[in-house]
Every structure is written in structure tokens, then in C-alpha cells.
Amino acid sequence: MAGLTDSTSTQMGMHTEPLTGRDIKTKFTLENEGGFGYHFGRDVDFNRRAEIDCAQLEPTEINRKIRELMDSGHGSIVVRNPGAKHSLIVGILNRMNIIVEGSLGYFGCGLLDGPTVRISGRVGWSFAENMMAGICVVEENAGSTFGAALRGGDLVCKGSVGSRTGIDQKGGTIIVGGDTGAFSGFMMQRGRIVVCGNAGKNLGDSMYDGTIYVGGKIRDLGVDAVSAQLTDLDRAWLSRKLKMYELLPEQGVDHFTKIVAGKQLWSYDNLEPTEKKLVL
Amino acid sequence: MPGSGYKGAQIDDVDHFLKGGGIDSEREQAIGQHIGYRYDVNLLPDYDRLTPFLKDYLEFMGWDDLNWLEDVHMGYDDGQAAVFDRNINGWVAIPEDMELPDNQQDRDMIAREMLIKFQMSPDHPLVDLYRAYRKF
Numbered sequence: 584m585a586g587l588t589d590s591t592s593t594q595m596g597m598h599t600e601p602l603t604g605r606d607i608k609t610k611f612t613l614e615n616e617g618g619f620g621y622h623f624g625r626d627v628d629f630n631r632r633a634e635i636d637c638a639q640l641e642p643t644e645i646n647r648k649i650r651e652l653m654d655s656g657h658g659s660i661v662v663r664n665p666g667a668k669h670s671l672i673v674g675i676l677n678r679m680n681i682i683v684e685g686s687l688g689y690f691g692c693g694l695l696d697g698p699t700v701r702i703s704g705r706v707g708w709s710f711a712e713n714m715m716a717g718i719c720v721v722e723e724n725a726g727s728t729f730g731a732a733l734r735g736g737d738l739v740c741k742g743s744v745g746s747r748t749g750i751d752q753k754g755g756t757i758i759v760g761g762d763t764g765a766f767s768g769f770m771m772q773r774g775r776i777v778v779c780g781n782a783g784k785n786l787g788d789s790m791y792d793g794t795i796y797v798g799g800k801i802r803d804l805g806v807d808a809v810s811a812q813l814t815d816l817d818r819a820w821l822s823r824k825l826k827m828y829e830l831l832p833e834q835g836v837d838h839f840t841k842i843v844a845g846k847q848l849w850s851y852d853n854l855e856p857t858e859k860k861l862v863l
Numbered sequence: 864m865p866g867s868g869y870k871g872a873q874i875d876d877v878d879h880f881l882k883g884g885g886i887d888s889e890r891e892q893a894i895g896q897h898i899g900y901r902y903d904v905n906l907l908p909d910y911d912r913l914t915p916f917l918k919d920y921l922e923f924m925g926w927d928d929l930n931w932l933e934d935v936h937m938g939y940d941d942g943q944a945a946v947f948d949r950n951i952n953g954w955v956a957i958p959e960d961m962e963l964p965d966n967q968q969d970r971d972m973i974a975r976e977m978l979i980k981f982q983m984s985p986d987h988p989l990v991d992l993y994r995a996y997r998k999f
Contacts, residue, residue, distance in 0.1 A: 609988075610956045611946075611977050619923040622985045623993045629925065678924050699925060715949075716931035734949065735931030754934035773904040773934065794905050820907040827927050843905065849898055 624677050624697075627658035637671075638664040645671055653677055667707065672700060678717075689726075692719050695736070708745075711738045714755065720828065727764065730757040733774060739828045746783065749776045752793060760830050766805065768795045768842075777821065777839075779830055787842050791849070795842040796821060798832060809845040817841060877967055880939030902938045902967070909968045916976045929975065937967070937974035946974040948981065950989045955981055 620626075633652045637645050645662070649672060652660055659680040665671060669688035672681055676696040686704030696715035701722075708726040711719045713734060720739045727745035730738045733755040746764030749757045752771040759776075765783035768776050771793040781799035788805020795808075796817070804810075818836050825831040832838075879885070885897035908929055913921075921929070938945055938954070944963060945954040957963075957977065964970055981987060 609951070609953060611958065611981055618983055619920050619979070621983060621993075622987065622990045623997075680925070697924065718926065718930070735934055737930060755931065756933070792900070792904050816907045816909065819910075823910070823928065846899075 620678065620697075621676060625653050625656070627653060627656055627677060627679050629658035629680060631657045632659040632661070633657045634661045634663060636663050637666060637668065642668050642670050646673060649675070649681070653679060665704075667705075669707070672698075686723075695719070705742075706740075711736075714738060724761070729759075730755070733757060737824075737828075739830075741828070741830065743780065749774070752776070756824065758824065758828060758830060760828075762799070765802075768793070768808070769805070771795075777824065779825070779832065787844070789848060790842075790844045792844050792846075796836075796839045797842065798836075798839050801840060801842075804842065807845045807848045808842050811841045811843045813837070813839060813841045877965065877970075881942055881944065883942045885939075900938070901940065902936045904934070904936065906936060906967060906971065908933055908971065912968050912972050914972050914976050916979075917972060920979055932975045932979075935971070935975045935978055937963075937970040944970070946978045946981075948978060950982060950987070 635645060635648050640648070645668070649660055653675070662672070662681060662683045663685070665683055665685040665687055667686045667688040670690045670693070671687055672691060673693045675698050678697045681698055681700045683700065683702040687702060687706045687710070689707040690709050690712060691706050692700055692710060692714065693712045694714070695711065695717050697717045699718040701720045703722050705723040706721050706725045709728045709731050710721065710725050711733065712731045714730070714736050715734050717736045720741070722741050724742035725740040725744040727747055728750055729740060729744040729748045730752065732751045732753060733749060734753045735755040737756050737758065739758045741760040743761030744759050744763050746766055747769055748759065748763045748767040749771055750766070750769045752768065752774045754774045756774065757776045759778045759780065762780035763778045763782050766785045766788055767778070767782055768787040768790055770789050770791070771787070772791045773793045775793065776795045778796070779798040782797045782801045784802040785805035786797070786801050786803070787795050787808030790808055821836040821839060822831060825836065880901045885901060886892055886895065891898055910928070917929070924930070935946065937957070938947055940954045943959070944957040946957070948955050955978065964973070982989070
């Protein structure tokens with residue numbers, strides 16, 4: 584914490600709390616080298632395929648079944664008749680392919696770290712919440728809080744999504760082929776949201792950092808969300824990403840609007856009352 | 864831009880945070896701390912600069928791009944180059960004798976490669992945590 588001792592705040596008697604030792608700090612050495620998967624991960628073969636019929640199974644049984652198949656080395660699992668059941672396909676920390684033939688209910692695909700999941704139907708609220716890595720593709724529409732607190736990976740909805748998409752997003756990429764509802768990108772801290780259609784009101788409200796790209800119309804921007812210049816790197820990345828998911832518009836990506844944080848809310852508590860009024 | 868600049872603090876030098884900087888704006892000087900990240904969290908990867916190791920990793924995972932690694936950058940903690948590992952909520956310092964490239968894009972690729980090697984190692988702290996707290 585260089586500079587703390589001679590700062591104005593220190594002279595005023597602040598900073599009595601010890602700021603060191605609160606987080607882990609370690610050093611990388613070449614002896615750390617391992618493989619490509621987590622040390623505790625399962626060795627799966629993408630060519631080993633299995634199917635689960637969910638019609639008569641409870642969510643807990645379905646999740647247990649997926650885990651058992653993964654443990655036995657199956658790298659591709661087809662989930663049939665999911666019946667929009669809640670909390671399916673959660674907490675998988677491994678690479679693997681999962682194909683869902685049907686729709687999922689609330690909180691599907693949460694806490695994933697590595698798998699590729701393709702869903703032929705729709706999904707309910709809070710799909711892929713807290714996903715760390717991997718790919719989730721939804722062919723139809725999704726409910727509210729799509730990708731809430733997303734931390735990494737690609738989350739794609741080829742249809743339209745509800746409100747508060749990417750709320751509290753901390754990383755990763757959310758791609759919406761259609762429209763997104765109100766308060767999308769609310770309080771996002773980093774990561775990227777790409778909306779090929781229109782965005783509802785208060786887009787990017789109170790965003791701290793991160794980037795939102797919108798191909799259609801924006802109803803209005805939230806507090807501290809501002810438009811920015813699309814760069815060549817933006818265009819290259821957008822084209823590459825949208826092409827990967829077959830969502831690249833015929834006219835390209837030049838028409839996309841880029842939204843970023845105005846950073847007026849940063850360190851908000853340190854602002855004077857008059858400054859706070861100016862920000863809001 | 865090699866760092867997320869707070870308003871009034873434009874950062875143009877790739878070594879800005881290695882030189883002990885980061886307390887630039889009037890507000891930062893008043894509170895004695897850098898405000899914001901010590902690197903540009905919004906910097907998109909330049910795929911022409913992928914390292915052979917990263918290409919192999921993407922092939923192993925079955926991905927067409929960097930996926931979660933798009934959010935990994937080389938940061939700077941206490942004047943030292945480091946990578947933030949979300950799995951331990953802490954910084955992993957780059958060896959001091961390692962020569963850093965002169966641009967952030969290449970530094971980010973090194974950071975991604977080193978983070979994978981660290982996270983997938985049997986010595987990673989998550990291995991013990993997983994053993995102690997796993998539920999299934």
C-alpha cells in the first residue's frame with residue numbers, strides 16, 4: 584500500500600485498520616506445472632456417450648446420474664425429457680459435453696466450471712448463475728437474471744431474455760441473439776454483454792466496469808453508463824465471437840453501440856454531497 | 864491503455880504499475896490508494912498472439928477461443944507483475960527474473976499460460992480445499 588503513510592487521509596487519522604495479510608499471496612514457480620485439467624478432475628472421453636431419461640427422475644437423481652456417468656469416463660451426455668425441472672446440471676467442474684433435449688426450469692446450469700452445454704428449448708430464471716468457465720447455448724428464450732454473477736465462459740441465448748441480464752456480472756461473455764429486458768448489466772463489474780437486438784430501459788445501471796455491445800435500439804441508459812467508441816479490436820472480437828455461435832448479422836458489427844462505465848460512481852462514498860448530486 | 868484509469872488519471876506506460884505508480888489523480892492522492900484495477904479489465908485479447916501452450920489447452924477443452932481466459936490479464940501488485948487467481952482469491956507473482964514483453968497483449972498471454980499451469984498443479988491450494996470440503 585505504497586503512499587498510505589503520507590496521504591491526507593492518514594494525516595487525518597484514518598487507515599488504522601491493518602491492510603496487509605487479508606488475501607493470499609503466493610509465487611509462481613516452474614515446479615507448479617501440471618496438466619490441462621484440475622488435479623481432482625475426472626478423465627473423460629468425448630467419444631463415450633450416454634443418455635438419461637429424466638421423465639421419472641427428481642432433480643437430485645438427475646444430477647447424481649450425470650455425476651456418476653462423468654466419474655465413469657463419459658464425456659458426452661444427452662439429457663432427455665428434462666420437463667423444465669429446476670436446478671439441473673449444476674456444479675460440474677470438468678470438461679464434458681451435455682446436450683439437453685427440451686427446456687430447463689429455474690437455476691439451471693449454475694456453478695459450472697468447464698463443460699459445454701447445449702439446450703434445445705428454453706430456460707427459466709437465473710440460468711448459468713455464477714458460471715466460472717465453459718459454454719452454455721440456449722436455442723430459444725431465457726427468463727430473468729440470465730447469467731447472474733457470471734464469472735467466466737460464454738453464455739449464449741439465441742432468442743430473447745428477460746430483465747436484469749448479467750446482473751452483478753464479474754467476467755465472461757453473455758450473448759443474446761434477440762432482445763434483452765430492463766436493467767441488463769445492472770451493477771456489472773467486468774465481462775462483456777452482447778445484445779444483437781434491442782435493450783430495455785436502464786441498460787448498464789450502476790455498472791462499475793465491463794462492456795456492453797448492443798446491435799439494436801437502447802431504450803435508455805442507467806446511471807453512470809455511457810457510450811464509447813467501437814475500436815478495431817472490438818470489431819474483430821465481436822465478429823469472431825458472434826460467428827462462433829452463428830449470430831453474426833449479415834451487415835457485420837459496425838452498427839453496434841458500445842456502452843462502458845462512466846466511472847463517476849467509483850469511490851462514491853468518498854465524494855462530497857454536492858459531487859454525489861452531480862453524479863446522480 | 865495498460866490500466867483502468869480513474870477519471871483524471873490517464874495511464875499510457877505499460878510499466879506504470881511496476882514503477883510504483885497508481886496514485887495519480889487528486890482523489891487517489893487524497894485517500895492514498897489507487898482506485899480501480901491495476902490493469903485494463905476491458906482489454907480484449909488479440910488472438911494473433913496465442914502461445915502454443917494456450918492453443919493446446921483450448922484444443923483439450925474443446926473450445927474455439929480463450930473462453931474464461933479472456934478475463935485473465937497480467938496485473939501488478941505492490942510493484943510486481945502478478946496474475947490474480949480467483950480460485951484462491953489472491954495474487955500469484957510472476958518470477959522476478961522473467962523478462963516481460965513490452966506490450967500488455969503479450970503479457971496477458973503469459974499470464975493466462977502461467978495461471979493454467981498454477982491452477983492445474985497438484986500443489987494448488989484448491990486441491991486441499993476440494994478434499995476437505997467436497998460434497999459429492
